[in-house]
Amino acid sequence: MNIHNILEDEVIASVNRTFDNLKEVKPDWFTCECKQCRLDTAAYVLNRLSPKYIVSGRGLTHVLSENESQTSIDVDALVMEGLKKVLTHARPFHASASADKEKETGPVFNFPLFIGTICNGITFEPISNAVITLSKDGVPCKMIDHTWANPTTLTSHTRGKYIFWVKPEPVENPDEIKRFHFKLEIGAEGFEPTVYTFDLPLTASKAALYEPSTINSLKIENLYLFEAELEPVND
CATH class of the missing domain: 2.60.40.10 (Immunoglobulins)
Incomplete structure (x- = not known):
């Protein structure tokens, strides 16, 4: 059985869309658009939304039939809120993200x-x-x-x-x-x-x-x- 929170897809898409749009405009406060900052923003948003789990195509149809526009508005607003918080309070290890070595492949x-x-x-x-x-x-x-x-x-x-x-x-x-x-x-x-x-x-x-x-x-x-x-x- 596979259980999936469908909001993860919507949040990640909104995060990437928002970061990409801001990258074009480049406001003064927009200081980074790396993968870590995007993931931190997505986690911020998902922790503030009630999950919507599905286990089948029927479940997906039911979720999509709900108030889709309002959910998108709520997600986009939280993404902007989370993005600003993440960029204001960068993690201490933020600059070392590229320093992670290759993953172990053997026993x-x-x-x-x-x-x-x-x-x-x-x-x-x-x-x-x-x-x-x-x-x-x-x-x-x-x-x-x-x-x-x-x-x-x-x-x-x-x-x-x-x-x-x-x-x-x-x-x-x-x-x-x-x-x-x-x-x-x-x-x-x-x-x-x-x-x-x-x-x-x-x-x-x-x-x-x-x-x-x-x-x-x-x-x-x-x-x-x-x-x-x-x-x-x-x-």
């Missing part, structure tokens, strides 16, 4: 998404300013591509949650089994730094995975930071 160790939360050890509230570094076998991990940061910095929007996705590691034997040793180093202003280690046994796969899936994830226990003790002030 590899595929790593799950590492998902966890950093909390205040006294109030149990999520911490918003922590910096987290993930290392593997003593070396900082390379991420799947430039869109995944390591170290990563939490913000108020993430509610203490972090996600890492480690780049697949090539291997000669597709049936090889290996135990990897990982270390998380967490620091935040006003808190004592902490370190958390864990081991992960993996069996090699025939091909690398490049589509994230929360099904293939490892939930790391909540980690707690405690406020640093203030040094006494000498008179």
